[in-house]
Amino acid sequence: xxxxxxxxxxxxxxxxxxxxxxxxxxxxxxxxxxxxxxxxxxxxxxxxxxxxxxxxxxxxxxxxxxxxxxxxxxxxxxxxxxxxxxxxxxxxxxxxxxxxxxxxxxxxxxxxxxxxxxxxxxxxxxxxxxxxxxxxxxxxxxxxxxxxxxxxxxxxxxxxxxxxxxxxxxxxxxxxxxxxxxxxxxxxxxxxxxxxxxxxxxxxxxxxxxxxxxxx
Amino acid sequence: xxxxxxxxxxxxxxxxxxxxxxxxxxxxxxxxxxxxxxxxxxxxxxxxxxxxxxxxxxxxxxxxxxxxxxxxxxxxxxxxxxxxxxxxxxxxxxxxxxxxxxxxxxxxxxxxxxxxxxxxxxxxxxxxxxxxxxxxxxxxxxxxxxxxxxxxxxxxxxxxxxxxxxxxxxxxxxxxxxxxxxxxxxxxxxxxxxxxxxxxxxxxxxxxxxxxxxxxxxxx
Numbered sequence: 001x002x003x004x005x006x007x008x009x010x011x012x013x014x015x016x017x018x019x020x021x022x023x024x025x026x027x028x029x030x031x032x033x034x035x036x037x038x039x040x041x042x043x044x045x046x047x048x049x050x051x052x053x054x055x056x057x058x059x060x061x062x063x064x065x066x067x068x069x070x071x072x073x074x075x076x077x078x079x080x081x082x083x084x085x086x087x088x089x090x091x092x093x094x095x096x097x098x099x100x101x102x103x104x105x106x107x108x109x110x111x112x113x114x115x116x117x118x119x120x121x122x123x124x125x126x127x128x129x130x131x132x133x134x135x136x137x138x139x140x141x142x143x144x145x146x147x148x149x150x151x152x153x154x155x156x157x158x159x160x161x162x163x164x165x166x167x168x169x170x171x172x173x174x175x176x177x178x179x180x181x182x183x184x185x186x187x188x189x190x191x192x193x194x195x196x197x198x199x200x201x202x203x204x205x206x207x208x209x210x211x212x213x214x215x216x
Numbered sequence: 217x218x219x220x221x222x223x224x225x226x227x228x229x230x231x232x233x234x235x236x237x238x239x240x241x242x243x244x245x246x247x248x249x250x251x252x253x254x255x256x257x258x259x260x261x262x263x264x265x266x267x268x269x270x271x272x273x274x275x276x277x278x279x280x281x282x283x284x285x286x287x288x289x290x291x292x293x294x295x296x297x298x299x300x301x302x303x304x305x306x307x308x309x310x311x312x313x314x315x316x317x318x319x320x321x322x323x324x325x326x327x328x329x330x331x332x333x334x335x336x337x338x339x340x341x342x343x344x345x346x347x348x349x350x351x352x353x354x355x356x357x358x359x360x361x362x363x364x365x366x367x368x369x370x371x372x373x374x375x376x377x378x379x380x381x382x383x384x385x386x387x388x389x390x391x392x393x394x395x396x397x398x399x400x401x402x403x404x405x406x407x408x409x410x411x412x413x414x415x416x417x418x419x420x421x422x423x424x425x426x427x428x429x430x431x432x433x434x435x436x
Contacts (some may be wrong), residue, residue, distance in 0.1 A: 010270075062418035064379035066390060067411040074403035152282065159284035163383055170286060177294065184295035191283040191291060198282035 005180040013189055016172035017197065023158045023168055026090045031097025038102025043109050045127055053102070060099035065160055068092040074163040085166040093161075097154055104146045108139040132214065145209040152198045152205070159194070169193060225400040226409055229392075236392030237413065239306065243388060244375040249314035251374070254314065254366075255321025256356070262322060263329045264414075273322065280319035286380050288312050293384040308382035309388070317374045324366045328359035361433040368425035372418050379414070389413060 041053030060068075074086035112135050120130035162171035173190035177183045237300040262273040278289065303311065332355050340354040360367075382391035393410040397403050 058419075059415065062376070062415040063411040064376040064390065064414055066379045066382075067407055067414065070393075070407045071404065071411065074397065075407060078404055079326070154280075156284040159286045160380065162286070170284065170290075173290070182298070184291065186300045187287055187291040187295045191279075191287045192286060194283045195279065199278065202278070202282055 003179060005176070005185060006183045009176050009180065009186070010189060011170055013176065013186075013193060016167065016169045017193055019166075019168040020155065020158050020170075020197070022091055023093065023161060023166070024151070024155050027093030027097050027154055027158065030090060030094025031101050031154070034094055034098025035101030035105055038098055039105035039109060040131075042102065042106040043131075053106075057099050057103055057114065060095060061103075065092065065096050065157055066163065068095055069160060069164050085164050088164055089158075089161040089166050093154070093158070096157070097150075100150055101147065102154070104150060105139070105143055108134055108143040108146075111142055112138050141212065145205050145212060148201055148205040148208065152201045155197055156194065164213070166170065217436050221405055221427050222402060223405050223409070226396060226402050226405045229396045229399070232392045232396060233389065233413070236387060236389035239387055240375075240378050240389040240417070243306075243309055243313055243378045243381065243386075244371075246310055246415065247317050247378070248371050250314035251317030251371075252367075254318030255325045258322035259325035259329055260351075262326050277319045277322050280316055281323065285377055286383060288316060289381060289384050291340045305381070305384050305386040308384060309378070309386040313374065313378060313381070317370070319368065320370050320374075324363050324370060325359060327366075328363035329355060331362055332359055339427075349415055357433075364425075364433060368422070368429070369402075371425065372421050375415060375417060376422055421432065 025041045038053050038056055041049045042057075044053075069088060072092045073083055073085065076083045076088070109131075116134055116138070117130055120134045125133065158168055159170040161168060162174060164208055165171070167175075167191055173186050177186045180186065258273050258276070261269045262277075265273070289309065289312045292312045292411045293303065293305060296302070296308075336358075337350060337354055340350040345353065378388055379390040382389050382394060385391060389410060393406045400406070
């Protein structure tokens with residue numbers, strides 16, 4: 001049934017943003033855990049650990065996110081596990097975000113001068129203690145702007161979850177289009193809503209970046 | 217529950233996969249070339265152009281960079297026909313990918329342009345180089361050399377992002393995978409195989425970019 005595009009549709013689209021945000025939150029949480037491990041692996045003083053981290057990053061950054069979503073959504077159901085779009089999306093996005101956050105954070109850890117590590121070592125701190133008390137606090141400041149920047153990528157990429165039937169902003173847009181047949185208006189609204197989410201974060205990220213440069 | 221992997225049906229459809237692979241490569245290469253052209257022209261306009269032009273480029277870059285590719289695709293493929301502009305899926309994909317990559321390239325190359333110190337441009341001028349020569353030898357080539365790694369990884373990301381065009385039924389590698397999946401029900405096998413193919417493509421593109429960097433930029 002085709003009906004007119006109404007104000008209510010706009011409200012529904014705005015309401016669907018909460019699922020976009022929820023998925024972004026889950027992905028960021030899962031991605032942080034994976035990313036932290038990857039970053040640690042990549043700076044570990046043990047070569048095979050570094051290889052493992054590198055392999056993970058290359059494998060994930062070299063395959064499309066869409067493939068991960070499909071593997072988890074369609075793939076896991078064949079081994080007898082029924083996967084809801086939520087679980088599939090959470091798993092796929094954690095893996096995806098983990099690789100990118102891991103690389104960002106590794107860069108931040110490695111940006112800290114080697115002498116800082118050595119200073120820690122000469123105080124008798126172990127590798128983990130050096131990381132915990134000396135490197136991580138300094139790296140954290142560096143990490144904030146690019147992490148906020150990646151959050152924008154993540155918000156935009158949650159739109160891909162629409163293809164496995166995860167109802168968020170883009171999927172809601174598809175559904176609204178199907179009933180009203182006004183694709184141009186609907187997708188314009190959807191794009192505007194994404195813009196409203198992402199643009200402030202983009203600005204924040206570049207402002208933080210500038211402020212950090214001044215502080216150094 | 218145990219599951220036995222059977223790749224035979226998937227491999228039997230290799231011609232489909234090959235067709236898809238060719239379109240994926242085509243889309244990637246065309247988008248990369250037009251993205252580079254848009255990036256060069258746009259970043260020059262953004263840095264050296266008159267204020268109104270800077271404004272237009274900034275709006276373009278920020279709009280594209282802050283909205284998802286899939287929504288841009290939907291707008292062009294599903295939305296524009298109601299405004300009277302109609303493309304087939306492959307063309308729409310090509311346009312959307314070029315516009316998308318163009319915006320990112322502008323931002324990357326702009327950073328490179330702005331990293332060229334003013335004094336170097338003045339040094340070029342004081343050597344008697346013409347405006348165009350200064351632009352070519354002092355600005356563009358060093359800026360590209362500086363930003364090449366960032367540009368290359370954006371290009372690889374774009375190659376992976378071409379998989380999204382399957383959602384408007386452009387017949388790329390990922391679309392072909394969906395077709396094989398719906399015929400054979402070998403979901404896992406198909407998507408693992410295709411993910412592997414993308415991985416190989418990504419490594420290949422990285423190698424090519426490293427080669428380009430080595431031969432074009434590193435020797436000077």
